Amino acid sequence: MAQLIGGLATSHIPAIGGAIHRGAQNEPYWKPFFDGFPPIHQWLGKVKPDVVVVFYNDHGLNFFLDKMPTFAVGAAATYSNADEGWGIPTLPPIPGCPELSWHIINQLIAKEFDIVTCQEMLVDHACTLPLKLFWPEHEVAPVQIVPIDINTVQFPLPTAKRVYKLGKAVGEAIQSWDSDKRVAVMATGGLSHQLEGERAGFINKKFDLQFLDSMETNPEWATQFSDLELVEKAGTQGVELLMWLAMRAALTAGGSGVRKVHSNYHIPISNTATGVLALETV
Ligand code: DHB
Ligand code: FE
Secondary structure, eight states: OOEEEEEEEEOOOTHHHHHHHHTOTTSTTTHHHHTTSHHHHHHHHHHOOSEEEEEEOOOSSSSBTTBOOSEEEEOOSEEEEOOSSSOOOOOOOEEBOHHHHHHHHHHHHHTTOOOEEESSOEEOHHHHHHHHHHSTTOSSOSSEEEEEEEOOSSSSOOOHHHHHHHHHHHHHHHHTOOSOOEEEEEEEOOSSBOOSSTTTTOOOHHHHHHHHHHHHHOTTGGGGSOHHHHHHHHOTTGGGHHHHHHHHHHTTGGGOOEEEEEEEEEEEETTEEEEEEEEEEO
């Protein structure tokens, strides 16, 4: 059976793409953010996942407000990247893993998740920047991906409880995949941020640190909150932390525990409190 080796999570602010392009990683503004990654690079060099299941939110590139699935699973052989308006360099097509995609899709449908299946899927900065951050030496990360889009853009959003159940079901699907591949799960987005309106620039360090701690010690902690409560606590875009919750729930599959490999928290990049995390299943 496939091995679920661990989980990764990072913020996905578009400006990171510009910083990588300019080679600005050591500038004072960027260094505290990029310094969060080398211990995780070392770990990835050791555990070498073959496939990464990426929980991310599409920001209007593949789905728009007229058609907004709650959960959408990619089932393509490759995923094209395009720029949805940030002006950041695009990546060449990213290889998919249709075998795992279809296994996850079949398992999710059997467990009564009414997902959208995408045999073509454009992926945006939320999918590509984390690949650049975790595998900086490679133009395209040396992994196959299965992107899973969770709507955190247009209300009504899925509840934290539902996202947790989805993540757990994805973890169980990975563990029941008849393959010798090593699989990691990844979350992108968060932590607290709000880009628009009266509370633009809102950041909640206390909540973020509690949430980060819960990833290690109490994975279901955030499921106590409604989506409106999460918006109140983390900001309108801070609800992207639902991706982190799905990733963490996947790691509970089969009764696994986790060991923290590394984490980092830094305020601000753009209007966002940034978080980075790697967890290894034990
Ligand atoms: C920013 C953050 C995001 O999560 C995003 O998708 C776009 C922009 C920002 O902080 O600039
Ligand atoms: Fe975002």
